[in-house]
Amino acid sequence: MSQVTTLPRAGIRRRPRRGRGAGINVFYLPALLIFAIFTIYPLLNGITLSFTNWNGYSAARDVVGAANYLRLFEDETFRMVLLNTFIFGIGSTVIQQILGLGLAVALDRPLRGRTAIRAIIYLPVLVSPVIMGTMYYLFFQYNNGALNDITTLFGGERIAWLSDSQTAVLIIVLVNSLQFVGISMIIYLAGLQSIPTVYYEAANLDGAGAWQQFRHITIPLLQPAFATSIVLNLIGGLKLYDIIQVLTGGGPGYSTNSVSTLVGVAYFDNQSAGYASAMGVVLFLIIVVFTLGLNTLLNRRRLEQQ
Amino acid sequence: MITKLGRPAKILLAAGLLAIVVLQLLPFYVSITTSLKERTDLSSTWLPPLDGVFLGNFMSAITDGNILQSILNSAIVTGVSTILVCFLGAMAAYPLARRLTTMNKAVGALILALIMIPPLSILVPLYTMLTQMQAVNTYWGIIAVMVSTHLPLSIFFYTAFMRSLPISVEEAATVDGASAFQTFFLVVLPVLKPVTATVAILTGVSTWNEYALSSFILTDPAIRTIAPSIASFFSAQSSNLGAASAASLLAVLPVLIAYLFLQRYFIKGMVAGSEK
Numbered sequence: 001m002s003q004v005t006t007l008p009r010a011g012i013r014r015r016p017r018r019g020r021g022a023g024i025n026v027f028y029l030p031a032l033l034i035f036a037i038f039t040i041y042p043l044l045n046g047i048t049l050s051f052t053n054w055n056g057y058s059a060a061r062d063v064v065g066a067a068n069y070l071r072l073f074e075d076e077t078f079r080m081v082l083l084n085t086f087i088f089g090i091g092s093t094v095i096q097q098i099l100g101l102g103l104a105v106a107l108d109r110p111l112r113g114r115t116a117i118r119a120i121i122y123l124p125v126l127v128s129p130v131i132m133g134t135m136y137y138l139f140f141q142y143n144n145g146a147l148n149d150i151t152t153l154f155g156g157e158r159i160a161w162l163s164d165s166q167t168a169v170l171i172i173v174l175v176n177s178l179q180f181v182g183i184s185m186i187i188y189l190a191g192l193q194s195i196p197t198v199y200y201e202a203a204n205l206d207g208a209g210a211w212q213q214f215r216h217i218t219i220p221l222l223q224p225a226f227a228t229s230i231v232l233n234l235i236g237g238l239k240l241y242d243i244i245q246v247l248t249g250g251g252p253g254y255s256t257n258s259v260s261t262l263v264g265v266a267y268f269d270n271q272s273a274g275y276a277s278a279m280g281v282v283l284f285l286i287i288v289v290f291t292l293g294l295n296t297l298l299n300r301r302r303l304e305q306q
Numbered sequence: 307m308i309t310k311l312g313r314p315a316k317i318l319l320a321a322g323l324l325a326i327v328v329l330q331l332l333p334f335y336v337s338i339t340t341s342l343k344e345r346t347d348l349s350s351t352w353l354p355p356l357d358g359v360f361l362g363n364f365m366s367a368i369t370d371g372n373i374l375q376s377i378l379n380s381a382i383v384t385g386v387s388t389i390l391v392c393f394l395g396a397m398a399a400y401p402l403a404r405r406l407t408t409m410n411k412a413v414g415a416l417i418l419a420l421i422m423i424p425p426l427s428i429l430v431p432l433y434t435m436l437t438q439m440q441a442v443n444t445y446w447g448i449i450a451v452m453v454s455t456h457l458p459l460s461i462f463f464y465t466a467f468m469r470s471l472p473i474s475v476e477e478a479a480t481v482d483g484a485s486a487f488q489t490f491f492l493v494v495l496p497v498l499k500p501v502t503a504t505v506a507i508l509t510g511v512s513t514w515n516e517y518a519l520s521s522f523i524l525t526d527p528a529i530r531t532i533a534p535s536i537a538s539f540f541s542a543q544s545s546n547l548g549a550a551s552a553a554s555l556l557a558v559l560p561v562l563i564a565y566l567f568l569q570r571y572f573i574k575g576m577v578a579g580s581e582k
Contacts, residue, residue, distance in 0.1 A: 022407075024401045027401050028397070028398035028399075030394050031395070031398035031417070031457055032398075034457065035417070035458075038453075038454035039423060039454050039455075042428040042432040043431070045431035045435070056430070099326075117327055121326060121327065124333075128532065128533045130515075130533040130534075130536050131557060134537075134550055134551070135333035135336065137547075138333070138336045138337060138547060139332075139336060144350075146350075178329065178330065239426070241517070245521075260427075261426075264429060264522070277430045280427040283424055284427040284428075287423075287424050
């Protein structure tokens with residue numbers, strides 16, 4: 001298109017394909033300057049610090065080589081927290097895909113109040129996780145908590161939901177999943193609406209049932225939506241921070257921390273800035289590996305299906 | 307996929323949807339009942355305040371929790387950050403969309419890779435640097451951090467959008483003697499409204515709600531934004547959940563009002579945001 005329209009002027013343009021001279025690059029200099037100072041320098045400096053025993057405030061620091069990383073491998077607290085991080089990431093992703101896809105299929109049908117239902121399910125996405133966490137705390141707290149009011153109503157005992165580490169980890173997964181299920185729902189709704197209805201009409205003519213249509217038309221054609229939603233939810237879960245801080249503060253003990261929350265603890269509470277930097281580097285690597293790995297995996301599957 | 311459903315299936319579907327809707331609204335309901343009761347009122351949170359509505363918690367959130375100041379701080383930080391993220395993002399995208407040299411492709415890839423950095427992974431070096439710059443507990447400090455964390459996605463959006471625009475208009479402007487600056491400000495910038503709405507909503511909501519980094523950078527109550535403010539009020543008032551609930555509800559109100567009026571843009575923006 002644009003080539004046809006520009007042909008008559010081709011003679012005056014020195015670089016016909018590139019359009020503009022190198023001077024135009026000054027436009028991205030402010031952004032690059034900001035990244036250099038506030039993102040790239042800290043990232044590199046964090047890697048340097050992770051090889052030291054710096055305590056976070058004094059001028060003294062010694063290079064200790066890979067000692068912090070070796071310590072991470074042996075640290076049982078860190079191993080537990082790493083496991084939590086994967087539970088937060090993978091658990092939330094599984095729940096959000098099942099619930100999100102289910103809601104999208106249900107709400108793709110003509111239904112009274114459909115817009116309002118979508119809006120309500122989506123609403124918590126816009127609320128700060130800190131605030132969602134406080135609200136859910138009213139549910140799970142021991143005295144006068146909404147959930148314990150139900151258990152005692154049926155003659156049961158009060159349960160210390162957030163004091164048991166395993167229950168608390170599951171509660172964090174659940175709260176995070178419910179808060180952000182709206183994102184998956186919206187992605188799947190957009191995906192469903194992009195599938196041409198003629199496919200279903202053809203399948204109907206061929207006598208395919210509802211399940212067969214879902215299995216052989218909807219699921220394969222939703223591949224791009226799956227990829228988007230899974231990557232987004234997984235990264236969100238692996239980085240989880242806010243909800244943990246408000247619901248359990250990482251406790252009891254260190255048992256409900258994620259790597260993100262433990263970085264803050266190691267830095268400010270334990271004054272091991274070098275060790276905290278090493279955790280930060282590991283966290284960064286986890287996210288990079290998961291993002292790139294999943295993207296490759298899901299893109300390859302998509303290509304194979306085409 | 308619209309298949310006809312039998313009556314039992316329809317009832318089941320409606321019940322399932324109703325359950326989810328109730329589940330999503332319950333935290334708000336419980337917060338409202340809690341916020342409207344006195345501390346001494348130990349009736350179940352499921353019950354509305356039967357002894358009459360008590361507004362003391364909201365007063366306490368405003369006077370003790372300084373919530374209005376925090377809302378104002380959030381408005382300043384969110385407003386300035388969002389404008390900068392949109393403007394600097396659009397600017398940076400221009401050469402990345404219109405001058406496809408090897409170097410610019412590498413710069414684009416680098417910027418995209420920055421999206422992957424989790425904020426907490428650079429907490430130690432970032433906080434150390436901000437302390438040296440005396441940027442802790444300042445507006446500019448938190449704004450700089452919010453801009454640097456939200457700018458990569460913004461640049462990505464603007465680049466994709468500009469590539470979809472026909473280049474012929476810009477070329478015509480150049481032929482007419484416009485400089486690169488004039489072309490950008492007078493020809494390109496005015497047609498970026500749709501993508502700006504997306505970037506502004508994504509950045510705005512995310513900055514308004516940001517907690518992980520703000521909780522370290524903003525510790526002074528006078529300058530704290532909403533999320534760290536609520537968290538600290540909440541932990542200080544753990545025996546007074548009514549006041550904490552009231553503070554939460556006040557803090558969520560501005561977002562709710564914006565959502566009510568701009569619902570379509572919000573959902574459209576979020577879909578676009580997720581399909582990066």
